[in-house]
Amino acid sequence: MSHPDGPRAALRTLLDGNRRFLSxxxxxxxxxxxxxxxxxxxxxxxxxILGCADSRVPLEILFDAGFGDIFVVRVAGNVASAEQIGSLEYAVVVLGTPLVMVLGHTGCGAVQAALADDPTPGRIPTLLHHIGAxxxxxxxxxxAAxxxxxxxxxRTLRNDSHAMRTGIEAGTVGLVGAVVDTATGELTVLEASPGVRD
Ligand SMILES: [Zn+2]
Structure with missing residues (x-):
């Protein structure tokens, strides 16, 4: 696998990897x-990639990638709280990673729990608060949720990260939102920062 250069090539490489996986x-x-x-x-x-901790969405497999290819941050509900933002900023600022993807998935238990809004134990409410918003x-x-x-x-990533925002404005960083169908492995891109999508 060649090393994609820039946000557009990086997104294309992710989508190509997912297509290979699907076929x-x-x-x-x-x-x-x-x-x-x-x-x-x-x-x-x-x-x-900021993905969910759900065992059904292993990112290197879904995108047919390997060691050193994708910088993976996984947490239930793929929430951009402070530690996740800091991790993604490390990728962008220190490692020079040109593309950041937030990846949700169908049937997400964390989103389902936030929708239900029932009492939950331990630290789970702290997590669900980020989704409820x-x-x-x-x-x-x-x-829809x-x-x-x-x-x-x-939005949280853009608003809370100066590095992310300036990277997007300069065109050196692409920000993409997508959802993967856990029944099929198929990816749908929801939105992308300007110039990232073909
Ligand atoms: Zn999930």
Whole structure:
């Protein structure tokens, strides 16, 4: 796999990887010991993805990628709270990663729990608070809520991260929101910052 240069090429590479996965043509690139050895001195991932912790959305498999390709941040409900924003900023500012994707998925349990708004134990309310803020009052539709949550986390990233905002304005960073269907592995892009999509 060649190293994509810039936000557009990075998004195209992600979409190509997902297409290979869907058509049973996954190559499992960059997964050997030689690749690990080549990366020992440093990493230069070409995409950073904020995904859900759900076991049904393993990102290297869905995008047919390997070691050193994608910088993965996973947390239930793919919420952009402070630690996640800091992690993505590390990718963008320190590692020079040109593309940031927020990836929701169908049937997300965290979004479902935020919709239900029932009492939850431990620290779960803290997590759900970040999703609840995304939802329209009275929303009942899980697919609409998943999409609204992705859009809300994108807004949070743009609003709370100076580095992200200036990167997008300069065209050096692309920001993309997408949803993956957990029944099929298929990806739908919801929105992208200007110039990122073909
Ligand atoms: Zn989820």
């Amino acid at each position: 049973d043509e996954a190559r499992g690139p960059n997964r050997g010991l030689d690749r690990i050895a080549a990366l020992a001195g440093g990493q230069k991932p070409w995409a950073a 995304a939802l329209e009052p009275g929303e009942r539709d899980i697919d 998943v999409a609204a949550n992705v859009r809300h986390q994108l």
